[in-house]
Amino acid sequence: MEFMTDPAGIEARSMEIIAPHLTGLQLSPAEVKVYSRMIHASGDPEYAPIIRIHPEAIKAGCQALSAGCNIYCDVEMVRTGINKNRLAEYGGTVQCLIADPEIAAIAQNNGITRSMAAMRQFAGQLDGAIVAIGNAPTALFEVLDIINRTNIRPALIIGVPVGFVGAAESKALLHETAPVPYITVLGNKGGSPIAAATTNALVYMLEK
Template structure:
């Protein structure tokens, strides 16, 4: 049975995977400095569409790494994104991960304002007195709320990772974020998800050490 498997030590599997991805990308053009992020998204999904659909604002990678080094915290829209982020790595720089979607006060605010819990959880997060990176893998309404806060000059996140997945208002919410002049990493189109949001955070974290 064993002979059907490629012999790779557990700790070497990730490196071997990235080799295969690099090989199969061939001469696909990637924006210099974004390669580790694009490749990790492909690693997480086995979907090479991410080579084409990831969009980066100017200089976003440097700004994001700097923010993390300065102790930025990460706010997620779902517990699943939170579960996927390498919290031990983030803690090295003083950051923490927050997700307010299941909080009772968030549910109440959403109901009062006829809004969504995802949108209300963004407003709760901006009260935190710390620099924040937002990692949105699910809710277009969270992205719309962040855009509104920026437009109204009420709040500017250090970075918006806008990668909700889906079929209703997802594409438009991402286009909106790409209109802002704030740093963003967005997966254009319908694709994305909790796994992609978490893996972009991890890709950034691993770039600091490497």
């Protein structure tokens, strides 16, 4: 069986195939890059009409990354998917506490998810940083609650939790009420590769 084996060629051809799915959406060149990576990561062009990018999101995210901000994730799969070598060139790191035994104990004692407890623990560190949530609606609800109760303001929230319990609701709340820039996907779809791909799209836009 004949098939492409060259990584750069595969990526270029993928982007060519995705492009027609974005026609009519009136996207900026930077938005096209973000949309394309989200669709590439899901294999699902039906993401195109449900992606929502705040007008300041890409600029704010790139500025924060250039300044060396950290990225705070809900789950390890998001951390794994982010290009940490490229990020490190600007001084940023990727943080995740879901596997921390102390966080597990706090979650258990409070009857909440570990990713929610992790966001509560990060709290002030989220100020000026990027939040990347690819799995847990509860983590996104918690970040929105922190913003609502405090002066903590992430530079950008990449909020694409997935599933049927709270995912659509948490992302609608992000889209409709967040006083900070965001990138999200309406409805039930999302996931760790979508969060990582969105983050990487911004990282790849940076120029040294």
